[in-house]
Amino acid sequence: MSKKTKQIAIYGKGGIGKSTTTSNISAALAAAGYKVMQFGCDPKSDSTNTLRGGKYIPTVLDTLREKNTVKAEEVLFQGFGGVYCVEAGGPAPGVGCAGRGIITAVQLLKQLRVFDELDLDFVLYDVLGDVVCGGFAVPIREGIAEHVFTVSSADFMAIYAANNLFKGIQKYSNSGGALLGGVIANSINAPYAKEIIDDFVKQTSTQVVGYVPRSVTVTQSELQGKTTIEAAPNSEQAKVYQHLAQRIANHTDSKTPTPLDIQELREWAAKWADQLLAMETGEVRSAAASI
């Protein structure tokens, strides 16, 4: 019998660094000796680029568009460290239903039993993050991923998207869906950014699994079409990703988050807006205020 594959979904608002983070985690896990698959669930189909030297691969849906049946080897491509790369793909912008496309692609791979046959340790789904419809929730529904992580910066819109994802997780949590592992805090450089994320995870009963600073090393690596793990394995940034990957590999117990409702979220954001303004104008609000 094959070992239990750990299936993980990584969500986040568009442009927040999901694919960069996911690819580096995949690369780090592969470098640590695990068998890994990365499944890009975004119609842009560029999730696995940096694992494959910047090259695009044929997507599941592109292949389906041409013919009715698809074989595993037509859509599975190995990249850095032997990571299996799959892209769900999707329709041209503005037509069809990308959400249904994700469902079709994920179900097809499940039917082909590739997860079992490849004897994988990890499958990472890299999913477009706003969970706009049922299609983008399919990786967190019953029988697909068990753990969800979300990539978020301290920007309000990224947190808003993360909060929406928490709502999706909460909805499916009673019916055997995936639970939340935690937040991967990305682009955390300013001290207040860390505080904002820390406060958000406290409010929503979850945790931060890693803080990833913004780094020029990542940009340099991506311009070469590589992950940081591949291009600069000894850099500080690579250590951050290795640490994050280890944390995720060791992670076992995910929980149901407690998302804020829209009014609570607005109030929470307004409170932070006041605090940041006070910081900018030099007002002292800490314990030192009494001096």
Next chain:
Amino acid sequence: MSKFVDRPRYTCALGGAIGTLINLPRVIPVLHAAAGCGGNIANALNGAAGYLGSGYCSGQALPSSNVYENEIVFGGEGRLTEQIANTLKVVDGDLYVVVTGCMVEMIGDDAKSVARKFAGNRAPVLAADTGGFKGNSFKGYDIVLELLFRELVIKNQSKDPKTVNLWGIVPIQDVFWKGNLEVLKTLLEKLGYRVNTFFGEGETLDNLKNAASAVFNIVVSDTAGVEPARVFEEEHGTPFITVPFPIGTYGTEQFLNAVGKALGIEEAFINRLIQEEKKHFYSYLERLADVYNDLDLQRYAVVVGDSNYAQALTRFLADDLGWLPELVVVTDLLTENEQERVTARFGNYLSPIRPKLVFDSDTSSVKKHLFNHWPINRNQRYYDGFNPAFVVGSAFERDLADSLGAPHLSVTYPISNRVVLDRAYAGYTGALRLAEDLFSTLVGSR
């Protein structure tokens, strides 16, 4: 959570649109939907409308894009383009109308822009968004009429003071639509008007294209076809009136007076026609007077049907036959405003009768409403039973009638226990047919 729907008496908006289009002369519907839609709707329309049958490009022989998962994911516009092109090659028609199902509406296929690609075709290709979720059959009828009035009817035509258009009787939903349209057309012809009914006997697509030359539009319904009449007025400046569907003397007199007033016809002229028609009507109906009294053919009645039929049947039973309609269940899905308009039609009966009026689309509710209105027999020593009774409704009311031990006649959709060809129940002549059918049911066991 919304409640479930118990044996609905309509199909979806797509079904209503198809039912409307297949009854226009030489008009070809092109379905943009999954394969099941066309098949299921064809069966619902055929089996539930007095064995309508098919005919040219109708029934199961409808062009359909039959979309599958591939089209849902990538968009079905390409498939639709191909389907229209092939349909134009092999199906001969004068107008092609693309109608859409739920799934292609949800993924945002733009059927209208696909249809526009065929603008140069010898016969026009139009498209209507008729996703089933938009409403029921009546909605589909409205959507199609609005489309045709906007895009097919020729604009800026000079008005002919002797031509009117008449609609509001929904093909198939009114199983007797063809006969009914013919009856009303004949009545108005007696007033010296040419009448376009679009769906009736002898109609051509040119009648519809030239409909803007009519001086007035008559909508024979308080609900169906009213929005299209507004569209018609906006596009072509033609005023309209709505009149309730007429069966028998009271309803038909009301119909003729309303039309006469709207068209500025002299009252005396209208009255003369009414008197003539009534003379003919009573010359037959009076023959039943003996048997009505000797055999005691007065009945309590339950009336179940759409808003057009419910008010007309109740009026006819109460005022023309002297029956006692106790409960009326209107089975349409109506807005509060529409319900108000419909409710206003149930009053001023010649006898002091006040039927209990209920709006409910669920078939199983009819019995519940009856027992709320007329207490059930709980072995009281003295019990005033709901007896002798009659049920006028659809084929769905057979169970109710059986449980009441009452005879039953199917007049409203769905009708699967009768064959209907050109029979009409509208007007004076239709009322005679209805009297024949009701009393034949009563004497049928003799």
